[in-house]
Every structure is written in C-alpha cells, then in structure tokens.
Amino acid sequence: MRLSILLRCSAAVALAVAVPIVAAPVAKTVYGDFGVDLAARDTAVKPGDDFWAYANGNWDKATPIPADKASTGPFVLLRDNAEANVRTILDDMAKDPAKYGATGQQVGDFYASWMDVPAIEAKGAAPLKPYLAKIAAAKDRTALQTLFASVGYATPVEIGMMPGLADPTHYTAVAGQGGLGMPRDNYLLPGEKYDAFRKAYRAYIQQMLTMGGIADASAKADAIFALETAMAKDQWSPAESRDIAKLNDPEDIAGLTAKAPEFDWPLLVKTAGLEASPKVLMTQNTAIAAMGKLFAATPVSTWQDYLAFHFISDHATYLTKAFDDAHFAFYSQTLFGVPSQRERWRRGIAITNGALGEAVGQLYVQRFYPPAAERQMNELIENLRASYQERISKAPWMDEPTRKAALAKLAAFEPRIGHPTKYIDYSSFKVVRGDLLGNVMRSGEFEHQLELSRFPKPVDRSLWGMTPQTVNAYYSPLANQITFPAAILQPPFFDPNADPAVNYGAIGAVIGHEMGHGFDDQGAGFGPTGKFENWWTPTAKAQFEKRTAALAGQYDAYEPVPGTHIQGKLTLGENIGDLGGIEAAYGAYQRYLAKHGATGKIDGLTSDQRFFLAFAQAWRGKTRPDAQRQALLTDPHSPVYFRTNGVVRNVDAWYTAFNVKPGDKLYLPPAQRVHIW
The missing domain is CATH 3.40.390.10 (Collagenase (Catalytic Domain))
Structure with missing residues (x-):
C-alpha cells in the first residue's frame, strides 16, 4: 500500500x-x-x-x-502544453500500439481503455462487483484488516515504506493516519460554508452507495459520515504533521501493539509485504492509537460500508459517466468551485502518466527535451x-x-x-485493452510489488x-x-x-x-x-x-x-x-x-x-x-x-x-x- x-x-x-x-x-x-x-x-x-x-x-x-x-x-498553461505534447505520443500508441513494442502496447492499450467511452458505458457498474463482493465477505475484524493493508482499499491506518530517518540508505516500513474522504478540517470547522460541505459530502456518500447497488444507503451514509467525523477529531492537522521530530517514532511489533493494541500489527505488516522490516515508523502515533480504539468500537458492518463507499468513490472516475459526474460534482464543483470537467483526453493523460509514467516519459524526452538544457541548467545551479x-x-x-x-x-x-538515468521496467504489468478499472487496480499492485522488490536492497x-x-x-x-x-x-x-x-x-x-x-x-x-x-x-x-x-x-x-x-x-x-x-x-x-x-x-x-x-x-x-x-x-x-x-x-x-x-x-x-x- x-x-x-x-x-x-x-x-x-x-x-x-x-x-x-x-x-x-x-x-x-x-x-x-x-x-x-x-x-x-x-x-x-x-x-x-x-x-x-x-x-x-x-x-x-x-x-x-x-x-x-x-x-x-x-x-497551468505550461502543464496544458505538456499534456498536448504527451497526447501526440498516446494517440500514436493507441492507434498502433505494436509499432512501439511491448511497452508501447501497454501504454496504448491503457490509454485506449480510458478513451473507449461506449465500452465503459456498456459495462455500467459491473466492474465494481468482484471488489464489492470481497468487501461483503470481510465479516470479521481480521478480514477487514487484510483489506486495510491491501492495494486499492481505504484504511484508517496506512502502511507503506520509505527511506529510514536514521539510515536513509535503507528502507523502513512506515504507518500513518488515513481514511478520510474530505480534508480533515472540513469535518471540524464551524460556519455555513463548512456546514454546506458536510451536508454535501453526506449526500454524496448516499449517492455513491445507491449507485453501487448497496441497500439502505441513507442509514449507512449517516454511519459512515459519523465514523469519519470521529476519525477527523483525532487526526493530526497538516501543520502538526510537518513536525519530523514528533513523526519520528520507530517501533517494533511489540511497541506498535502496546500503543494501538486493537490492530493486528503482524497481520497488517505481513499483508503489506513488509514483515521483514525490524521497525515500523509510527508517524502520527496518537492518531493511530485513537484509530485503534475507534476500529474496535465500530461495528464490522459499518467498516464494510465504509470500505464499499470509498472503493466506489475512489474509482468512480473509471466507471460510467454517471459515477464520474457525481464524483466531479462533489470534489470539483462543491469543494473547489470548478464549473466544468476537463476534456477527457487531458484526464486520460494524467491517468496514463500515473500508471505508466516513465514509459511515456522516455518517449517524451526523446521528442521534446533539448539536451542543451541540461548543460545550461548545471551552470545556473552552480551559480546558485x-x-x-x-x-x-x-x-x-x-x-x-x-x-x-x-x-x-x-x-x-x-x-x-x-x-x-534508467527507467522503470513495466514488462510485468498486465494491461488488458477494454478493462479500465482492472488496469487501474493492476497498476496499483504493480507499483506496490515494485516497491517491495526494492525493500531489501540499499536505496x-x-x-x-x-x-x-x-x-x-x-x-x-x-x-x-x-x-x-x-x-x-x-x-x-x-x-x-x-x-x-x-x-x-x-x-x-x-x-x-x-x-x-x-x-x-x-x-x-x-x-x-x-x-x-x-x-x-x-x-x-x-x-x-x-x-x-x-x-x-x-x-x-x-x-x-x-x-x-x-x-x-x-x-x-x-x-x-x-x-x-x-x-x-x-x-x-x-x-x-x-x-x-x-x-x-x-x-x-x-x-x-x-x-x-x-x-x-x-x-x-x-x-x-x-x-x-x-x-x-x-x-x-x-x-x-x-x-x-x-x-x-x-x-x-x-x-x-x-x-x-x-x-x-x-x-x-x-x-x-x-x-x-
């Protein structure tokens, strides 16, 4: 994760x-x-x-x-220009993927899957079914925590890896707070504007559950909103989360268990693939401890609903126009005041860059990067x-x-x-033309496995x-x-x-x-x-x-x-x-x-x-x-x-x-x- x-x-x-x-x-x-x-x-x-x-x-x-x-x-204008340049690469790959070799096939198929709107509409909500079924089968806290530490699912405590603070030449496991659908302060600040955000978010939760075919959406939305509000009250603010000294709390499994005994730490760390790490950097430790208490006090069924809502919301962009529009209406129009969606091809470029960015980047450099810039930059940097x-x-x-x-x-x-100086090898990433949500999930798993392959080695x-x-x-x-x-x-x-x-x-x-x-x-x-x-x-x-x-x-x-x-x-x-x-x-x-x-x-x-x-x-x-x-x-x-x-x-x-x-x-x-x- x-x-x-x-x-x-x-x-x-x-x-x-x-x-x-x-x-x-x-x-x-x-x-x-x-x-x-x-x-x-x-x-x-x-x-x-x-x-x-x-x-x-x-x-x-x-x-x-x-x-x-x-x-x-x-x-913003420079970003638009970069996207237009990348579009020429992706359009070529989507039209004739084989011309660019195996990686070109992957990039072309991924981008084409995003751009094939009729195929996405024809599938409706069906792509969600196997993932929602997996959540519905998580009927105890052990199964819930397995999903918490798995790629693609929401979690109140995120598990990942980073170079160690004490030894940045080697990686360490790291845990931190997570799991909110809005910025923390939107749950907490008083005033009409924030009241409106909270009302709109609660309605959005219900809308996503309903569109995902989940029964009793209104009551479940109330419970999910209450759960996230409770989480927000215990989480660290962005300003507090900048204090490196306070974030620096390396613990072994026994130490994690002592501070947050409600979580099964051996299970979480093993599921994340990081059981070889002798320590876990427990950032935002008081928030994680509070999340543990909340995890134990909240019914399993509410956590299942929480996971289902977030899975639908987090992946709404990759579903039909109805899901995509609902996601945009809340996150862009309501929270940020943006009236209109960006053109689909521009959003597709961002998504493809996220999944196969260095494969696209290698071609971008060949076409658009002047080698002389590097020599000139070096001189300017040395002056600074x-x-x-x-x-x-x-x-x-x-x-x-x-x-x-x-x-x-x-x-x-x-x-x-x-x-x-060297680029990521994407050869093990399976891209299936026409399977947009599956491609996105496999992309997350590929990146996770890539990180795990690096973990035992020096940074x-x-x-x-x-x-x-x-x-x-x-x-x-x-x-x-x-x-x-x-x-x-x-x-x-x-x-x-x-x-x-x-x-x-x-x-x-x-x-x-x-x-x-x-x-x-x-x-x-x-x-x-x-x-x-x-x-x-x-x-x-x-x-x-x-x-x-x-x-x-x-x-x-x-x-x-x-x-x-x-x-x-x-x-x-x-x-x-x-x-x-x-x-x-x-x-x-x-x-x-x-x-x-x-x-x-x-x-x-x-x-x-x-x-x-x-x-x-x-x-x-x-x-x-x-x-x-x-x-x-x-x-x-x-x-x-x-x-x-x-x-x-x-x-x-x-x-x-x-x-x-x-x-x-x-x-x-x-x-x-x-x-x-």
Whole structure:
C-alpha cells in the first residue's frame, strides 16, 4: 500500500526551473522584448503598496479562469502544453500500439481503455462487483484488516515504506493516519460554508452507495459520515504533521501493539509485504492509537460500508459517466468551485502518466527535451550554490560549528535534471485493452510489488519521484537532492532570449527555492547524507527559530479568503524557500554582473527592477475562492499573491529598486524584515 507522507519530499507546486543565461537579448522573447510582460503591469498601483498588482494587475483584470480549472497562470498553461505534447505520443500508441513494442502496447492499450467511452458505458457498474463482493465477505475484524493493508482499499491506518530517518540508505516500513474522504478540517470547522460541505459530502456518500447497488444507503451514509467525523477529531492537522521530530517514532511489533493494541500489527505488516522490516515508523502515533480504539468500537458492518463507499468513490472516475459526474460534482464543483470537467483526453493523460509514467516519459524526452538544457541548467545551479555558500558564510546569526555543517550539506547537495538515468521496467504489468478499472487496480499492485522488490536492497538514489513530463520540481530531504523534470525546463519560466536579470529573477529564484528546502524548518533537521540528525548548536538553533517564527507570524496575518488565514506554520517551509530563493538568486545575479559587467536600463527599468518584476510575473496566477479555501487548510504553499508580496517586503534590495518608503502598505522597518539565508 502506498503511504502518502510529508517525509517523501518537499515539492513546490507551480514551480519552474530552467536554463541558460545570455549576455543580452538576441531575439524576441515570449514575454515582451526582453522577458518582462510590460502590458501586464498596472502602473497606477504603487510598487510599495501592492507589488503583485503592480507587476500583474492588468493581466489579472483581463484573464478569466477557464471553466474546467480551479486556477490559471503560467504554470497551468505550461502543464496544458505538456499534456498536448504527451497526447501526440498516446494517440500514436493507441492507434498502433505494436509499432512501439511491448511497452508501447501497454501504454496504448491503457490509454485506449480510458478513451473507449461506449465500452465503459456498456459495462455500467459491473466492474465494481468482484471488489464489492470481497468487501461483503470481510465479516470479521481480521478480514477487514487484510483489506486495510491491501492495494486499492481505504484504511484508517496506512502502511507503506520509505527511506529510514536514521539510515536513509535503507528502507523502513512506515504507518500513518488515513481514511478520510474530505480534508480533515472540513469535518471540524464551524460556519455555513463548512456546514454546506458536510451536508454535501453526506449526500454524496448516499449517492455513491445507491449507485453501487448497496441497500439502505441513507442509514449507512449517516454511519459512515459519523465514523469519519470521529476519525477527523483525532487526526493530526497538516501543520502538526510537518513536525519530523514528533513523526519520528520507530517501533517494533511489540511497541506498535502496546500503543494501538486493537490492530493486528503482524497481520497488517505481513499483508503489506513488509514483515521483514525490524521497525515500523509510527508517524502520527496518537492518531493511530485513537484509530485503534475507534476500529474496535465500530461495528464490522459499518467498516464494510465504509470500505464499499470509498472503493466506489475512489474509482468512480473509471466507471460510467454517471459515477464520474457525481464524483466531479462533489470534489470539483462543491469543494473547489470548478464549473466544468476537463476534456477527457487531458484526464486520460494524467491517468496514463500515473500508471505508466516513465514509459511515456522516455518517449517524451526523446521528442521534446533539448539536451542543451541540461548543460545550461548545471551552470545556473552552480551559480546558485555559490550564492548560498556566500550567504551562509556571512550569516551573522550563525556560529562557526553550525556554519561549517551547513556548508558541508550544501557541498553534498545533488541536482538532477531532465530525466532518470534508467527507467522503470513495466514488462510485468498486465494491461488488458477494454478493462479500465482492472488496469487501474493492476497498476496499483504493480507499483506496490515494485516497491517491495526494492525493500531489501540499499536505496537507489537514481530513482525519481516525478516523471519527465511533470511540470514541477521537488527537493528530497532524505537524499539531499533537487529534481527538475524535463517538462518544466522551458518558457514561460525560462527564455534563452531573455535579459539575464529576468532569468535570474524568475528561474534563479525557483532554483534557489528548491535548494532552500535543504535549509527550511524541515530540511534543517537532515544532514548532508539525508539522515535525520541535529547539526545545530543550541545557540544557532535558537537564532534560526527566532527568525522562522517571525516569518510564520507575518503569514499568519494574511487573509486571502474572508474568514480564512494563511497558516504560518503549515506554509513555513515553502515561505522559507521563497525568501531564501529570491535572496540567493539576487546574490547570484550580482555575481553575474561582477563577471560580465553592469547592464543599463531597458524600457526605463533598471536591472534590479527587471529582476523583481520577473520574480513577480513568475508567480502570476489566480484561483477560485473555494479552491483557495481548501488549499489554505491543507496546502503547504502560500497563495501566489503572497508568494510575491509576502516575500519582497523582507528583501532590502527590493526597497531600493522601487524606492519603497515608510507609509507604503508593504513597508516593513528594517528591524522587522526577516532574513534567514
């Protein structure tokens, strides 16, 4: 069973990364003549009052959110472009799978199974029957727990594997809380909006049970909703689940049994295939203990209904239009305010990428990834590394032992660019053309078995957590690596024809953000090899926590949606990455200027102004209010508006660049500006 846990990596959603720096523009860029979209600005707004609006205000007024999306912006457009590129591959495979060999046959058959709507409609709810029958046969707690630890079924306690905190070169089993159909806080927060979510969710449960042919759906929906509400009350919040030290509770079977005796831990771990693990990392231990008590107190029949509902809901997308529409109506329209479904081919690409992503990615790289980008990225990353080295070396609040350890971690930091050096072998994954739900279930089992095959071996540092066609980037604290997939290495986030100030302000800040995760409030707990260890003196740690607490306090005050604030502790790691990223990128740009010489004004803008405008325009975007509300409960990233305004007001060079003075709305006195890295 796959366990979703924050320890896997720090991923920066909507981040971009890219490539070369040139001395001067040589051709027209994607945005304007030199890389900044001047028409997007609202120059009626003072930069010191609202820098995001100054950089993006006219774009914001003129740009609607597409009906099938929760948000829009450069990241969304780049993802759309990547999907269009992947579509050309999948369409070819679906039409002539054999032309691409055995793996091409698998990919083509999988995608064609999704696109064959008449065949899906003809089957109706029949594909559910064997799985619901398996749930109906689970008439005791032993059988229930066997399903809990099996691939494809819901569970109040997830069992998986990850590199060990104490020894990241080897895997360990890990257990964590799970099993809710909504974000935890949707069950708990007061107010009409959340009352409406709860009412809609309870109705959705009944609808799924009814469509699945399960009798007495209304009463069962009441019981399932009550069960999940009780679970939510005991689960850790997303902010609490970022505390690595509290998550770090390795237990043997006896220890697990002592803390949560209601669960049959030998059965759970063996069913998950992880009985060889001497320890199980018991994350969110108090929640798991509470789930055990709830498991024992809840009738077996209610757990069966819970499993049946979640199986239907979790797989509704792979069934008929009626199931798919009901799932969309609740999860996209009600929770996120999205009016329309995405085109079916786009959703099919996402599903195929999830099942056979590296097989698709290998072809994506061959067709769409320019090899020169890798060489150019390496140069830019090393400029950022040198900037961080300089900033760490001069940080006045660090003592020498901590500084030495930080520099050792920076030196060991490993970037990975474009694509894996080796790809997953999917030959044992059985794909049956026309059996969509079966293909999805077999995909989950294939991935599970693949992970189990890796468990006894040392952790392979060449493995990737994202496919090459993914528009994103991430940092792994357990490996001290940053990864930039091929699909993100392109405009609009980087343009080889752009002014160097623009590339450093946009891409440089993004690369700096990912590097900064190694030194955020979570990453700072991991050493150069990825081991969870303390390399801080008490004095330096106190200084670090003083600064990070001040940054969290700033973000706590921001209210993107009326009645819902940013959670400073939940978003702290990403905010540290944003702040450190732009300051390191600015330092890297100063190194560039020292080597190549200063550049004059372009269209009346100084090089520093162009740098900060590029940063702000990289974070242009807008999100539907309901989607933003949900993100504020669970997403460790701040809204893009505050990823601009919340950051620049702490950067001294921004004040100078735009002559920001006391009385301007974003102005902070120097003593209140947070500087970490």
